Structure formats: C-alpha cells, structure tokens
Amino acid sequence: MILRAIHLENFGLYAGRQTLDLVPRGRSVVLVGGRNGAGKTTLLEAVRLALYGRRALGYRVAQSEYELYLRRRIHVGGDEPCTEASVGLEFDYAEGHERNRYVVTRRWTAKANQVAEVLHLEKDGAPVTSVPREEWHSFLHELIPPGVSQLFFFDGEKIAEIAHDGPDEGLGEAVRGLLGIELVDRLQTDLGLYLARHAKGADRAAAERYEQCVRELVACDEDCQRLSDDVDELRSVHAGHERRVQNVRQRFVSEGGDAAGQRISLEATRAEVRGQIGRRETELKELAGGLLPFAMAPRLVKRFADALHEAGDPGAEVALAVLRQRMLEWKATAEPTREAAWKKAHWDDLDRFLNTEGASKVGAELSWLEPGERRSLMARLEEVRGKTSERARLLASDLSAMTNRLRDLEAELQRASGQGTDSVLEELNEAQIQLSAAEAQLKARQEDLRHAEYRRSTLQREKRKLEEAQVEARDAAGRVSLAQRVGSVLQRYEEQLLDLKLAQLKAAFVERFNHLVRKDNFVADVRIDRATFDTVLIDADGRELHKSSLSAGEKQVYATAMLWALAHTSGRELPMIIDTPLARLDSEHRTALVERYFPAASHQVIVLSTDTEVDSELLDRLMPNVSHSYHLDYDHDRRATSVRPGYFGDTDGSHDALQQA
Structure with missing residues (x-):
C-alpha cells in the first residue's frame, strides 16, 4: 500500500483546501514538521477518519457523539463561519498481482442541529460498484482493518502504552489479530455451533x-x-x-x-x-x-x-476420667488425710468444674x-x-x-x-x-x-x-463426526501456528531491538508467554531482563522494536505514520531511531515531528533518507495552519506537488 495524498478542507486547524503529496520519491521518509498545536496529530486523525468514519473514535461510539465530533472538527478560525468540511485519502493498494488506486472522501455539512455526512469511494477513477454503497464502510474496514492500522498509524502515546512497566495489555490481541490466528478461533466457534445444533438427547x-x-x-x-x-x-x-x-x-x-x-x-x-x-x-x-x-x-x-x-492430644479425656475416679475414691476413703473441713458444697463445686472441663474439649471435634x-x-x-x-x-x-x-x-x-x-x-x-x-x-x-x-x-x-x-x-456419525475431528485438528493447528508465529515474532524483535539499542547482543532471546503474552528479555548469559529493569530510553526502544517486529511478522505491506516519536527519548536513542528505524521501518514512512525532536543535527542524519518534507505553519491571527514546503522554512523547491486553495 502507498499513501499518495491527504486532502483537507476546513478540517480542524486547516482552513480552505490543502493537499499533501506523500508519494516517496526514491527515498522512504516523508518528513512533516510542526510545533506543538500546529496540527500534526490532526493529519493522523484525518487518515483514520477518512478510512473508518465513526469507528475511528471507538468501537461503540453513538451516532450523536460522532456528529458532535464532526461539528467540532469544522474549521472556526475564519471571518465567516464554515458549515462544511471534508477529509480525503488517495492510496494505491495491491490485490493479488494487480495494483488499484483508491480515493476515499468523507464530507459533512452542519445545519441547525443536524450533521449530514457523505462517503465517496472511487477505484481507478470510477465509483466502486462491486460493493453496494451502504457496505463501503465495511469494505474499507476489511481492506485495512482498524486493529491492524493502529500498529502502522500510531503516535508517541502508543509507544508509551507498550513501554509501561505493567503487563503487555493489548499485545496478545495484536499478535492474534495481525498474525491471522483469530480466523482459527472463528472456525472453532462455527464448528462448536454446528455440533451444538446437531446434539441429541442428554447432550442438548x-x-x-x-x-x-x-x-x-x-x-x-x-x-x-x-x-x-x-x-x-x-x-x-x-x-x-x-x-x-x-x-x-x-x-x-x-x-x-x-x-x-x-x-x-x-x-x-x-x-x-x-x-x-x-x-x-x-x-x-x-x-x-x-x-x-x-x-x-x-x-x-x-x-x-x-x-x-x-x-x-488424644489422652486428655482419659486423664480427665482417671482424675474424676481418683477424686471419688479420695472422697470415700479420706486417704490421704484432708486438713480442711470439706463440705458437700465444696465437692459439688469441684464436680461441676470437672464436668465443665470435660464439656469444653471442643478439640475432639477436630x-x-x-x-x-x-x-x-x-x-x-x-x-x-x-x-x-x-x-x-x-x-x-x-x-x-x-x-x-x-x-x-x-x-x-x-x-x-x-x-x-x-x-x-x-x-x-x-x-x-x-x-x-x-x-x-x-x-x-x-x-x-x-x-x-x-x-x-x-x-x-x-x-x-x-x-x-x-x-x-x-x-456421533457422518458429518458430526467429521466436524469433531476437524475441531480437534483446528485446535492443534492453532497451537502450532501460535508457536510458529511467536517464534518469528521473537526473532524479529531480538534483531530489531539490538539494532536500535546499539548494543550488540544486548538481548539474546525473548520469552513471550503464549497465554498472557507477557514478555521477558534474555541476555547473552541467559539471565532474565524484565522490562522494569530497562532505562527509560531502552523502554521506548523496546516498544518501537515490538511494533516494528509485529508489523514485519504480519506480512502486510502498509506504510508507517509516526506522530511525535522522539519526545520521550534522550539524544543517543533519538539518533538510533533516526538512523536505523525511520529509513527501514517500511517502504513509506511519514514522520510527524517538532523542531525539538528532529533538530538540525538529527535532520542532517535523516536527510539522506528523506524524499521530501513539509512545514505546518500556524498563524495565530488567522487561527489557521498552512502547509508549506520544506522542514521549518528549509524550502528546496522539490515540493511542486503541494497545492493550497
């Protein structure tokens, strides 16, 4: 897949119609610079919104919430209020041995208390007719699943989420989703339902x-x-x-x-x-x-x-009985001689005491x-x-x-x-x-x-x-028996597939982590629990390196390497969009990512950065891999962002595809 262009019209901070040409020109990196609040994250947001619509906001977002979101994303900085906005995405996508060009445009208009949205989808210059218009949303979701896109189109928060010291929440879901294991689960469920519907008698x-x-x-x-x-x-x-x-x-x-x-x-x-x-x-x-x-x-x-x-102490009750018998003999014989004048009340008190002591032996119950x-x-x-x-x-x-x-x-x-x-x-x-x-x-x-x-x-x-x-x-007989055998085979297949994919993921992660951390053989292996997907790093001497023992920079590198390995192991050829990837890194790890990750992360890498992340020194290191660059220039008076060629004013005349209305 190649992202060819992003089209924005009165969306967020972007006034009028603006287009960013994203086609790599012999080099893989397209660099987009902008200070905080200039609209870098808005570009990533526009890509997700164009592809997924309401699903871009979450799995179960109400239509009213979505309409409110669309209304708020209409540009408000001009002299005259806008009532219409749109986002569009143009991309090439290979299906089989054939590459097709898609253009998806999502336009909405706010009138009174209503928001009307229109989705338009073209394939090779003509509206898509092989899929009914009402199913275009589902078609786009199947083309580029939302769960997959989160690991190719991500920001610094995604890296921070994976880098935190707790369990790797979401890693298991990413592994099963990216590597196709969820399809086996679906087949097992379907077989289970088939067997359930054909059960008889006591099995019902x-x-x-x-x-x-x-x-x-x-x-x-x-x-x-x-x-x-x-x-x-x-x-x-x-x-x-x-x-x-x-x-x-x-x-x-x-x-x-x-x-x-x-x-x-x-x-x-x-x-x-x-x-x-x-x-x-x-x-x-x-x-x-x-x-x-x-x-x-x-x-x-x-x-x-x-x-x-x-x-x-099982002899306690026996001892108590002997004591009682000896007391009765002493009372009857007066041997040995008693010095005190014992009356009947004294003997009654002593007898009650022994009876009470005997009744309190609750230990017998245990x-x-x-x-x-x-x-x-x-x-x-x-x-x-x-x-x-x-x-x-x-x-x-x-x-x-x-x-x-x-x-x-x-x-x-x-x-x-x-x-x-x-x-x-x-x-x-x-x-x-x-x-x-x-x-x-x-x-x-x-x-x-x-x-x-x-x-x-x-x-x-x-x-x-x-x-x-x-x-x-x-x-059971016939088809039910066959379904049972298939279910057993699927279960073994899932286990073997998971082991195979985890082995591939571990190898890819170790290679990429050592490549980024700039320490040869810093990690020799990684153990990923096949049930919980918790990860433990193993050094060259076989010692365990828990994530919490890594430095802050190494944790960020760990998260980046894991995302990179997941993307590689998935086998999907998707571009990378990375928003503010260096904010939490020191200078050494920033240099490692600029030199070793950005150029190799994918065939197309769109980096959204501030001038403090990719500064002049890092820019010099990155430039040999930069196809072209843009600068997001925010005008405080107009309250609007304009897209200009060059990285923070460094116009080189190579950005002839930039258009601004």
Missing part, C-alpha cells in the same frame, strides 16, 4: 449452554472493545492534560521565581507521599484479603488454637484432621497472632503519619500559592484539577475493562471446556 443441555456462552462471549467482546477504545481515548485526554500542566508549570517556574520553585518541590514531595500511601493501602488490602480478618478476633483464634492443640494439617493450621494461627497483627499495626501507623504529612504538604502548597504569578497559578490549578479528573475517569474505566476482560476470560474457558467435551464425544 450442554449444546444450549454452548450457544448461550457464544452469545455472551460476543457481547463481552463488544464490551471489552468498547471499553478498550474508551480507555485509549481517555489516555489521550489524560496525556493532553499532562502536557498542558507541564507547559503551564514551565511558565509558572519562569515567572514565579522562588515561590514557583518551592511549589514544584512541594508537589514532588506530595506525589512521593501519595505513592507511598497507595503502596501501603495496597499492602493493607492484600492483608485484608488474607489473614488480617482473623487478627480482628483474637479470642476466637485462641480458642481455635487451643482446640487444635487438644485435638493433637480430631479428624491429619497431624500435618493441624501443624499447618497452627502455623497460620501463629502468623495471625504474630506477624500479621504487627504488620497491620505498622501499616496503619504509617498510613496515619503519611496522611498527616500529606495534609501538611497541601497546606504548605496553599501558602506557596499566594506569592505572585496569580493568573498563571490559577491556570495551573485549573489544569491540575482537570488532570486529576481525567486520571480518576481513566482509572475507573480501566477497572471496568479489567472486570470485562475477566468475564471474557471466564467465558472463554467455559467455551473451551464445552468444545473439548464435544470433540471427545464419539457417538
């Missing part, structure tokens, strides 16, 4: 449960996809608020002097204290889910321990426990009375102290806020409030996603068990 209940399980799984997949899209969108919003807070904070530092410096120091301390509080709360929750509840009932624990101890089990229970009870209680007290004390410390810091921050830079400080406070709200919303949606993924995992396990039960059944 299991068959009905299987069909219900499939329906629930489809609904759960939709929920997971929707929540995943929501999480991605909220991550983007959260990142935007983070950037705003950072920008305002920089202004505050430059304008506020010592007060601003003091505030930043206090904020750093507050963030550290909040992190400590979060870690101790997590540990306290883990204790609460374990032995801590027993520590809240020390008398009950003691009684249980005594009962266990007594259950381990005599069925094996000695090893009793020892294990005793050890856990000792842990409750010892370490667990003490640890809980320490955690509670730490939490109380840290909460007081946090309250003091908040007060100090409030006092530091009163020293100058009032307007900037007010803006900073507002940005931080918005950031906190976005963070809370993101965490809540991530929690919803985890619950949905757990539900999906549970349904998948149940579905697999039902499929295995169906495959193992041998009483």
Whole structure:
C-alpha cells in the first residue's frame, strides 16, 4: 500500500483546501514538521477518519457523539463561519498481482442541529460498484482493518502504552489479530455451533449452554472493545492534560521565581507521599484479603488454637476420667488425710468444674484432621497472632503519619500559592484539577475493562471446556463426526501456528531491538508467554531482563522494536505514520531511531515531528533518507495552519506537488 495524498478542507486547524503529496520519491521518509498545536496529530486523525468514519473514535461510539465530533472538527478560525468540511485519502493498494488506486472522501455539512455526512469511494477513477454503497464502510474496514492500522498509524502515546512497566495489555490481541490466528478461533466457534445444533438427547443441555456462552462471549467482546477504545481515548485526554500542566508549570517556574520553585518541590514531595500511601493501602488490602480478618478476633483464634492443640492430644479425656475416679475414691476413703473441713458444697463445686472441663474439649471435634494439617493450621494461627497483627499495626501507623504529612504538604502548597504569578497559578490549578479528573475517569474505566476482560476470560474457558467435551464425544456419525475431528485438528493447528508465529515474532524483535539499542547482543532471546503474552528479555548469559529493569530510553526502544517486529511478522505491506516519536527519548536513542528505524521501518514512512525532536543535527542524519518534507505553519491571527514546503522554512523547491486553495 502507498499513501499518495491527504486532502483537507476546513478540517480542524486547516482552513480552505490543502493537499499533501506523500508519494516517496526514491527515498522512504516523508518528513512533516510542526510545533506543538500546529496540527500534526490532526493529519493522523484525518487518515483514520477518512478510512473508518465513526469507528475511528471507538468501537461503540453513538451516532450523536460522532456528529458532535464532526461539528467540532469544522474549521472556526475564519471571518465567516464554515458549515462544511471534508477529509480525503488517495492510496494505491495491491490485490493479488494487480495494483488499484483508491480515493476515499468523507464530507459533512452542519445545519441547525443536524450533521449530514457523505462517503465517496472511487477505484481507478470510477465509483466502486462491486460493493453496494451502504457496505463501503465495511469494505474499507476489511481492506485495512482498524486493529491492524493502529500498529502502522500510531503516535508517541502508543509507544508509551507498550513501554509501561505493567503487563503487555493489548499485545496478545495484536499478535492474534495481525498474525491471522483469530480466523482459527472463528472456525472453532462455527464448528462448536454446528455440533451444538446437531446434539441429541442428554447432550442438548450442554449444546444450549454452548450457544448461550457464544452469545455472551460476543457481547463481552463488544464490551471489552468498547471499553478498550474508551480507555485509549481517555489516555489521550489524560496525556493532553499532562502536557498542558507541564507547559503551564514551565511558565509558572519562569515567572514565579522562588515561590514557583518551592511549589514544584512541594508537589514532588506530595506525589512521593501519595505513592507511598497507595503502596501501603495496597499492602493493607492484600492483608485484608488474607489473614488480617482473623487478627480482628483474637479470642476466637485462641480458642481455635487451643482446640487444635487438644485435638493433637488424644489422652486428655482419659486423664480427665482417671482424675474424676481418683477424686471419688479420695472422697470415700479420706486417704490421704484432708486438713480442711470439706463440705458437700465444696465437692459439688469441684464436680461441676470437672464436668465443665470435660464439656469444653471442643478439640475432639477436630480430631479428624491429619497431624500435618493441624501443624499447618497452627502455623497460620501463629502468623495471625504474630506477624500479621504487627504488620497491620505498622501499616496503619504509617498510613496515619503519611496522611498527616500529606495534609501538611497541601497546606504548605496553599501558602506557596499566594506569592505572585496569580493568573498563571490559577491556570495551573485549573489544569491540575482537570488532570486529576481525567486520571480518576481513566482509572475507573480501566477497572471496568479489567472486570470485562475477566468475564471474557471466564467465558472463554467455559467455551473451551464445552468444545473439548464435544470433540471427545464419539457417538456421533457422518458429518458430526467429521466436524469433531476437524475441531480437534483446528485446535492443534492453532497451537502450532501460535508457536510458529511467536517464534518469528521473537526473532524479529531480538534483531530489531539490538539494532536500535546499539548494543550488540544486548538481548539474546525473548520469552513471550503464549497465554498472557507477557514478555521477558534474555541476555547473552541467559539471565532474565524484565522490562522494569530497562532505562527509560531502552523502554521506548523496546516498544518501537515490538511494533516494528509485529508489523514485519504480519506480512502486510502498509506504510508507517509516526506522530511525535522522539519526545520521550534522550539524544543517543533519538539518533538510533533516526538512523536505523525511520529509513527501514517500511517502504513509506511519514514522520510527524517538532523542531525539538528532529533538530538540525538529527535532520542532517535523516536527510539522506528523506524524499521530501513539509512545514505546518500556524498563524495565530488567522487561527489557521498552512502547509508549506520544506522542514521549518528549509524550502528546496522539490515540493511542486503541494497545492493550497
């Protein structure tokens, strides 16, 4: 696939009609430069919108939300308000041995409370007729699946998502989607449904449960996809608020002097204290889910321990009976001689005591426990009375102290806020409030996603068990028997295919990671769990290198190499669009990506960068691989961006394909 051009008309910051020619001219890289807020991400947004329409915003976005989005993306910077906008994409796509040229244009008009959208799709200069117009959306999705495009058209946030220290969420989905394994799952599901519909007698209940399980799984997949899209969108919003807070904070530092410096120091301390509080709360929750509840009932624990101890001494009851018999003999014979004057009330008290002691032997109820089990229970009870209680007290004390410390810091921050830079400080406070709200919303949606993924995992396990039960059944004949054998073969095929593809992915990743990190044999192998897709790097000496042990730059390189390896292993010939790829890297790793990744990532690589990412030094290194470049020039007075040839004013006269209306 080759992206030939992007057409924008009154879209976002772009006023009028503008076109970027993207056809590589002997070199693979097309460089687009623009400062923050000039419209680089808008270009990536336009590509996704042209191809996927409403699906570009998420899996389950309501039509009303989509129309509101389209209305807001109409340019508003001119003297006269615009009511119409469009995005278009022209590209070549090879099908079999034939290359076809497609032009997709998405135009919309806002009138009153309605937004009317029109999709136009051409193939080789004529409207597509082989597919009904109402199915053009689906045709584009099949041509370039949205899930695949996310790994070819991505921004720095995608790299950050893969580079984080937690599990590789989404890597499994990417592997199964990119490498075609989901097709095998679909075939197995279809076979399971076929077997379910042909089941008879006692198997009918299991068959009905299987069909219900499939329906629930489809609904759960939709929920997971929707929540995943929501999480991605909220991550983007959260990142935007983070950037705003950072920008305002920089202004505050430059304008506020010592007060601003003091505030930043206090904020750093507050963030550290909040992190400590979060870690101790997590540990306290883990204790609460374990032995801590027993520590809240020390008398009950003691009684249980005594009962266990007594259950381990089967001679206790015999000793008690002997004692009672000896007491009766002593009462009858007075031997040995009693010095005190024992009355009937004394003997009655002693008898009641022995009766009560005998009745309290609840340990007999636990005599069925094996000695090893009793020892294990005793050890856990000792842990409750010892370490667990003490640890809980320490955690509670730490939490109380840290909460007081946090309250003091908040007060100090409030006092530091009163020293100058009032307007900037007010803006900073507002940005931080918005950031906190976005963070809370993101965490809540991530929690919803985890619950949905757990539900999906549970349904998948149940579905697999039902499929295995169906495959193992041998009483069916004819086509049912054949379907069972095919299902068994498909299951083995999926396992072998996954092993093969993971082996290819690992080899591709190791090669690319070492190539980018500029350390020969820094990583000798990588282990990818075939169930969870968690990754562990292996060095030349066979030692494990967990992702969390890598430097910040190496984590970014890890994410870039993984995306590169996935794209390579997928076998799809798609161009790369990379938005702000170097923002989180140091100079050494930036140089590595410029020299080793951009020129080789794909046959066409469109890099959207600021002048601080690809600066003059890196530009000199990249230029031998640059076909041509553009500069996004934002005019504050017009509130509009114009596309000009050259990278930040370096016009070389080679951009004759640039058109501007």
